[in-house]
Amino acid sequence: MTSTKTGDRSGKSRQPGAPASLATLSQHLGLSVAAISRVLNRTPAAKSIPKATQDRIFAAAAELNYRPNVLARGLRRGRSMTVGVLVPEVAEGYTTLVLTGIEQGLLQAGYFYFLISHHHREELIDRSQTMLVDRSVDGMIAVDTPLRHHPHLPTITVSCPDEHEGITNIVLNHRRAAELAIDHLVGMGHREIAMIKGQSFSSDTDSRWQAIRHAAARAHLVLEPKLVAQLEGDAPGHEPGYFATQRLLASNTRFTALFAFNDVSAIGAVRALREAGLRVPQDVSVVGFDDVQSAAFQNPGLTTVRQPLRTMGMLAAEAIVQRITAPEEHPPAKQIVVDPELVVRESTCPPPAKRLARV
Amino acid sequence: MTSTKTGDRSGKSRQPGAPASLATLSQHLGLSVAAISRVLNRTPAAKSIPKATQDRIFAAAAELNYRPNVLARGLRRGRSMTVGVLVPEVAEGYTTLVLTGIEQGLLQAGYFYFLISHHHREELIDRSQTMLVDRSVDGMIAVDTPLRHHPHLPTITVSCPDEHEGITNIVLNHRRAAELAIDHLVGMGHREIAMIKGQSFSSDTDSRWQAIRHAAARAHLVLEPKLVAQLEGDAPGHEPGYFATQRLLASNTRFTALFAFNDVSAIGAVRALREAGLRVPQDVSVVGFDDVQSAAFQNPGLTTVRQPLRTMGMLAAEAIVQRITAPEEHPPAKQIVVDPELVVRESTCPPPAKRLARV
């Protein structure tokens, strides 16, 4: 049973079900594994091997259903063809769309990905990063995730303005986004506009808020502090927007329009407004953000600032692949900026002539 | 530079940044990699190694930040600690919730997962299966995905009634689910109930339809063929439900209630009804299915049959881990059945006394 030292290419009599390895082929063909590997990989060194032999090798590979062992290859090459993707959670809305783009971009390039959601827990973010490194991923994509220590890996972030050496961030043109929304509302005659800021842990919150203040100033609009609420709690659903709106209503300050941090919270807001006896948009116009899949199917259809989320995901995927395969060719850009687009639906209209938003 | 044949435990002078391997530890400690491996893995064979030495080993591992190489370990052990997850798409609604459960269950057990969406394309399902095998996953979870050839791997399915040897299916008690919805509507006085069946490729479609017919018969309800529509097209969003409802309305047949295949399509249905000038629920009651995250925040809040989707995901994760780690202890159950729950919100009410649903 033990393989004799010389003479036979011993590849222990394999059972039919088991996957064929190079050794199996070697045995079958009477060639060395080295030659076979080179040919199958179309290595330059395969140049010297005659076409006839190459054909035999390919034929045998097909016939015996040879499948390279990814672990062995990864071990040897130091490349796992896998990237890690970090997201806050797999929930309706934002993440879903970005993920779709990432997946498409990665699979296209032959990469697989490990998905981890950290639920905004810092310690989980840290642990996830090191777990991914331990899993020998070739790179990481972090979506709406504040990285605290620099990952010693090629990394692309989506909507993470944190400064880290050599990390490219895919980011929306917030300036333009804020202007689109504000100008739309102001253009229809709104002057009392309530705002819902994002949760403090959300990476977009700050930059967006800056942009809103800028756009407001530009439109000679004053932002009444009482009309600024903030999403609270780390629940991913509609509730934070619902409660934030209730707080706005409780402030007893008149507003004819509401600009929410995202569509999901806007939907919560609409519900709170209705429950308070207010009609959307007749009494209060509502503008969301993101244009998630269900935005068009709300009642009323949600006017929103569209982020090209799927595109952003694809860009992230393409960027990480480039960074991995050709690190020097494309010197890391600090950021890649994408543009928003205003989608006007039914949740906005001119303000009521003389009517208190809060009875 | 070449390592002398004997005497030194040569572990090429490592640079500080690089991760420590067993060889590094071996060099550092003056022990063989074998001993270190055994101790770190708490192998039975480590019994004979004195506590003092073990402590030294653990200390060094911590100090040098030793991280086992997963690829090497996987190669040797034939276990990758990775499972493949197959879903139709990462879209709002169903998948999202199941995925959350799967992730939680898997990470808890130390498993990572590769996610692939096949967009209902048969050829992609096949390719995905073999790609996952090529990636040496230890098992698979298929969600709402008809597997065409038997994967020669431990496999758990969620909502896939297809019969395959040794595969456990996590499935909802459809019988009960249909009864909950039908009895709720009939109990309020509805007799003309429209139905929206799922797409033909959706694994739940058939069993659910059987269950609905059964529940209808039990309630002495006749299902008017003109009042049965089916979701069409493989777009994941609300549109199929929207169009299906338009077809129902176009049939010019009176109905006072509508039971949709899932919440996402129910939302599309509500929009179509509104556009036709019908009020929900005053003119037409709507019942959804799943209880997705946004169901409660619809206008009106959606009455729905709740599937414990997150739980189903977790069950799938636990089952696949058990199947992988202790194949013989738990002989594969054919299925694991979970129970639905009726969530009554605002989209249902008794039918209008005498009023045509279609003007």
Place this chain on the structure above:
DNA sequence: CTCCAAAGGGCAAACGATTGCGTAGAGCGT
């Protein structure tokens, strides 16, 4: 006839961890 290069591949050392054996010394009973 000699020399050289190219053609056509093979050998064996990696990659890093796991694991079946093996074995040197210590202690102990007789």
Place this chain on the structure above:
DNA sequence: ACGCTCTACGCAATCGTTTGCCCTTTGGAG
């Protein structure tokens, strides 16, 4: 003094690929 059993580890094969280097043979140039 001998054998025996532990203790405390070490050796080396193995998982499947990749890759630097080497070895033959053949053909042509000089």
